[in-house]
Amino acid sequence: MSDDTTRREPVEKVIELRLPSKLGYERVAMDTASSLARRMGFHADRVESLKTAISEAVTNAIEHGNQHDAAMKVVVLLTARADELIVHVADQGRKQLDQECTTPEPKIEDAFEREDKGGWGIWLIRELMDEVEFTTAPSGGNQVRMVIHLEQ
Amino acid sequence: MSTPSPTQMSMELTLPSELGYEVIARDAVAAFARRLGISPDRLEDLKTALSEACINAIEHGNLLKPGLRVQIFCRFEEEQLIIEVVDQGVNAFAPKGEPLSITEKIAGLGSLRGMGLMLISQLCDEAGFVPRHGTGNCFRFAFYRRPTPALQR
Numbered sequence: 001m002s003d004d005t006t007r008r009e010p011v012e013k014v015i016e017l018r019l020p021s022k023l024g025y026e027r028v029a030m031d032t033a034s035s036l037a038r039r040m041g042f043h044a045d046r047v048e049s050l051k052t053a054i055s056e057a058v059t060n061a062i063e064h065g066n067q068h069d070a071a072m073k074v075v076v077l078l079t080a081r082a083d084e085l086i087v088h089v090a091d092q093g094r095k096q097l098d099q100e101c102t103t104p105e106p107k108i109e110d111a112f113e114r115e116d117k118g119g120w121g122i123w124l125i126r127e128l129m130d131e132v133e134f135t136t137a138p139s140g141g142n143q144v145r146m147v148i149h150l151e152q
Numbered sequence: 153m154s155t156p157s158p159t160q161m162s163m164e165l166t167l168p169s170e171l172g173y174e175v176i177a178r179d180a181v182a183a184f185a186r187r188l189g190i191s192p193d194r195l196e197d198l199k200t201a202l203s204e205a206c207i208n209a210i211e212h213g214n215l216l217k218p219g220l221r222v223q224i225f226c227r228f229e230e231e232q233l234i235i236e237v238v239d240q241g242v243n244a245f246a247p248k249g250e251p252l253s254i255t256e257k258i259a260g261l262g263s264l265r266g267m268g269l270m271l272i273s274q275l276c277d278e279a280g281f282v283p284r285h286g287t288g289n290c291f292r293f294a295f296y297r298r299p300t301p302a303l304q305r
Contacts, residue, residue, distance in 0.1 A: 015176060016166040028163065028183040035179035039172070070161070 017076040019058070021066035021091070026058035029076045029089075036078055037085055040150060049128040050085070050148050056121035057089040057144050065091025065142045075137070084130075084149045093141030102134040161188065162227035167206075169220040169239065174206035177224055181235065188228050189297055197275040198233075198295055204268035205237040205291050213239025213289045232277070233295045241288040245281075 017032055019025045030051040037047045058074055066072040077088040102122055126132050129146040137143035165180050167173045178199045185198055206222060214220040225236040239245075272293055273279045279293035 013168045013170070013173075014166075015168070015173075016164075017180065018164040020161050020163065022161070024187055025161075025163070025184070027187065028180055031183035032165075032176060032180040035176045039175065 011081065013080045015078040015080075017078070018073045019076065020070045021062045021068060021072045021074055022070040023059065023062055023068070025074075026055045026062065029054050029058045029074075032076070033078055033085075033087065036080060037148075040080055040085060042085070042148070042150060046148060046151075050087075053125045053128045053146055053148075054087060054089070056125050057087070057146065060097075060121055060144075061089055061091035061142065064095055064097065065093055067094045069094060075139075082150075084147055087146045087148075088137075088143055089146075090137035090139060090143040091141040092139060093137070097134065097142040099134070162225070164226075165224040167222050167224070169210045169214040169217070169222050171207065171210055171216075173222070174203045174210070177206050177222075178203050181224065181226055184226055185233055185295070188233055190233060190295060194295055198235075201272040201275045201279075201293055202235065202237070204272050205235075205293065208245065208268055208291065209237050209239035209289070212243060212245040213241060215242045217242055228297075231297045233297065234292060235294070236282075236290055236292045238284065238288045238290045245289045 015032065015036060017029060019028055033054050034047050034051050037050050042050070054076070058076065061074040062068060066074065072092040072094065075088075075090045077086075077090075079086040079088075105123070125144070125146060130149045131145075131147035133145045135143050135145065161184075163184050165177060167177055181202050182195050182199050185195055190198065202224075206224075209222045210216060214222070220240045220242070223236075223238040225238070227234050269279075276293045277296045280291070282290050282292045284290035
């Protein structure tokens with residue numbers, strides 16, 4: 001059968017979102033991912049974990065990768081499969097992410113000593129998502145790939 | 153830094169051309185509009201208008217063919233949120249003339265379907281198909297952040 005309408009549908013569905021690098025717009029990525037995850041059947045607590053992880057990843061891309069340059073975009077790819085949701089967050093790499101920063105084990109005692117209480121984002125992402133990988137995006141920017149499994 | 157002013161914010165969204173995904177588009181664009189200070193009641197109008205525009209793109213522009221995409225471009229300039237919904241143009245979909253009113257439809261002057269465009273035109277401040285370079289139908293509609301008194305309801 002060669003008719004396009006009878007061709008088998010792809011097993012994964014991709015949503016692409018391109019956002020300005022301005023703090024606050026991570027909410028758009030959070031709401032989009034939440035909408036998709038609910039539609040896929042994720043439990044409410046897993047949706048909250050996903051939203052937090054995406055918020056941290058997009059905030060990192062805005063603050064660190066794109067250095068708050070709102071003209072630069074943050075690209076969020078949401079790939080829905082039958083049993084998992086894959087999220088890619090990529091920046092345009094104004095600043096490359098130090099690979100040593102991708103496996104942090106922050107200690108709360110150290111944070112008491114520091115004026116800057118930040119630095120928990122990547123640790124939090126790793127705690128909340130089932131798979132996490134930091135790579136270089138095709139555009140040359142920083143990219144994080146996060147996977148959350150759909151438990152039936 | 154080449155930071156644009158908040159009046160030039162933009163975002164793009166690309167979705168599978170499949171009924172149901174308009175819900176995700178609606179939530180994404182509503183979140184963007186909320187950041188720009190669009191009022192809650194206008195947000196509801198925006199969500200309805202966007203859903204209708206996406207369904208039109210999926211059903212009429214892309215003729216429900218699997219594997220196709222719908223693109224949504226949003227930008228904020230001169231106090232207007234401008235939204236463009238673009239399909240892949242399997243079917244050239246640009247109705248002739250103004251959409252019929254509900255009274256005209258009930259009077260039998262046209263199909264009882266096709267309420268979407270009429271609804272969108274009632275909900276937003278500007279709406280219509282615009283020419284586009286390349287393939288695809290492009291439906292553009294706009295919401296003013298602060299409607300003129302004549303547009304306030």
